[in-house]
Amino acid sequence: MKIIPTIMSGGAGARLWPVSRETHPKPFIKLADGKSLLQHAFVRAAVLPDVEQIVTITNRELFFKTEDEYREIAAPGLKCTYLLEPMGRDTAAATAIAALHVQQVYGDDAIIVLFPADHMIRDLEAFRAASVKAIELAAKGRLVTFGINPEYPETGYGYIEADGENVVRFVEKPDLARAKDYIASGRFFWNSGMFCFSAGTMIGLMEQHCPEILAQCQASVLAAFQSKVASGTQVTLDRDLFAQVPKNSIDYAVLEKADNVAMVGCDIGWTDIGSWNALAELTDADAAGNRINGDTVLVGTENCFIQSSDRLIGTVGVSDLVIVDSADAVLVAHKDQAQNVKQLFAQLKDSGHEAHSLHRTVHRPWGTYTTLEEGERFKIKRIEVKPGASLSLQMHHHRSEHWVVVSGTAKVINGEQELILSTNESTYIPCGHKHRLENPGIMRLVMIEVQSGDYLGEDDIVRFEDVYGRT
Incomplete structure (x- = not known):
């Protein structure tokens, strides 16, 4: 049985501006250890059992950048396949092209472990153990999702209600009162956005629940241009055909409609790096609650996240701020407003300012x-x-x-x-x-x-x- 870890690497990462831009999205952000989120995802894929091939789904404009990232950390003997989208069509399309490609190369029974590049998982051994359980369920024809044991009543995540290994329902991001009720019940888990399934199972479910997405993806895959590259194989999807794929998430298109969904509950040190507050949690706090990456001098400063790659940042008498310095832009935001950085990003894009897309x-x-x-x-x-x-x-x-x-x-x-x-x-x-x-x-x-x-x-x-x- 072939195990094919598959990394979804895309999105603009608007909440992580000014470091994340359209041509340098969130997966390429470097963490304090010097590795990018994408590189961490590659390492995560490589720890799965009996892995010989890692598939990455990304925008074709990011192929060379992705290959460079992998070249820095690639393990000997591991081959890479790059499924290159001409434009983003959301996670249902990404899942479809992964399933179709794996079916084409390895057959219906090959197992795909699908996860985003822009999450962080700190406990790789626990991730491997959870994946082994998910693979066993997927081999029996189940569509498996990974549920994270919740640490607190988070309102920024979707939830999964489960009865043992069986999923009862998926729930959208709740308000605080409902989130507290979910935690108290012991039946709810954070929805990690990671899945495991056989190629044949996913294609069968998509034929049933979103046939138009599957059919258009299949046409694009069949018309794709395939070539060998230094690290493996590059598969470039047909632009005109892929542009006609309806946009939808895999959650809406398949998971919420399927009746064979299982869940593996896990504690794997998972974080959805969806804002600067989430990224800050990866850095230890000092005695004043500040989390610092870079050269700083702080006076009377408390509970701030400060990041700078080049310049000295000095602060006096401030608290509860996010301060992020890049070569051509500085972000200053209250920590309570960190989710709204995407609104600033949208204004830059609407005005045609190149800082939404390009770094210096x-x-x-x-x-x-x-x-x-x-x-x-x-x-x-x-x-x-x-x-x-x-x-x-x-x-x-x-x-x-x-x-x-x-x-x-x-x-x-x-x-x-x-x-x-x-x-x-x-x-x-x-x-x-x-x-x-x-x-x-x-x-x-x-x-x-x-x-x-x-x-x-x-x-x-x-x-x-x-x-x-x-x-």
């Missing part, structure tokens, strides 16, 4: 670029290119560029010229010239790029050739 440092398949300064008709970037990587052969209509090598070796196509540039050497690329940057060396290439022109937006790129399929 932006990841690309070939490396990164960091915007150092920009003003009227100019922008200065620091560019890092991975060893052996290259940018696309491209051209700009509205800007010229000047490249200066800081360290490493650059291979440059500039119009009809092909150049090799070393440290402190440069080249000027006029507007309208085809050009390409490549790192032929074994060390990272670092460059400074100075752009000048009437329009400096990232969409002023015409690609002619690209090894990453972006033409």
Whole structure:
């Protein structure tokens, strides 16, 4: 019997702005131990019994970033499959494409353990033990959910009412009075959003309860483009077909309608990292109740969460605040209002402010670029290119560029010229010239790029050739 752990990695993580952005969503947030939530999810998948293959469902724009994250921690012998969605269609679609792919490769009896990348589980041994129980139930044709033994009357989670291993009902987020009643009854558990099922069982349930979602996902999977990558297999779903999949959660589409749902109750150190308050709980508090990640000086400060990756933060006479500093934005919120950060994120998006989507440092398949300064008709970037990587052969209509090598070796196509540039050497690329940057060396290439022109937006790129399929 094949066990296929499957990680769902997506979402904007609007409540965790300014660290979480559309192009750098919540699963990529680094914790105090230096690992991202996605990396923790990969480690979690690897502890399941007899695992040879880990499936990840994510947006296709995040594939290279995901592969980089896994490369840092990947265990020898473990292969990865990436199911790449052109756009998000919610968890019912993600579940369907996982079940269809696993059925296609391993058959109906293969067991999928499905969980989100943006949760934290601190007790891996307990998680493995709970998963073994869930796998046993799934092998008997049950659709299994993981219920978390509740520690307090939380109003931000959904609940599961269970009678032994059998699920009685799913309940939406309750008010405080009902949450207290649930806890007192001993029959209710927090809904973790993690599931276990055989591929055949899930496909059968979706045929019964949401056939239109299944049929459209099946069409997209059958038309998918599949290719080998360094860490395994990349499966890119058909954009036009996948765009027609109805949006729905797996809870509404299947779980609340199915009559064969079982639950494994567990204590696994689970946290849904849904807000800065939840993320703060992963950091130990000092004597004044402050939880600190970064360089701080505090005077008369109590019960605050403060995070900074680069700069010193000083506070005087404040309490009950969330303060999060990033390279280009600072969040200050009362802890009681942490859930409402999503409203601030929505305003940024509605106004077209790029801070909802991009960080100052932006990841690309070939490396990164960091915007150092920009003003009227100019922008200065620091560019890092991975060893052996290259940018696309491209051209700009509205800007010229000047490249200066800081360290490493650059291979440059500039119009009809092909150049090799070393440290402190440069080249000027006029507007309208085809050009390409490549790192032929074994060390990272670092460059400074100075752009000048009437329009400096990232969409002023015409690609002619690209090894990453972006033409």
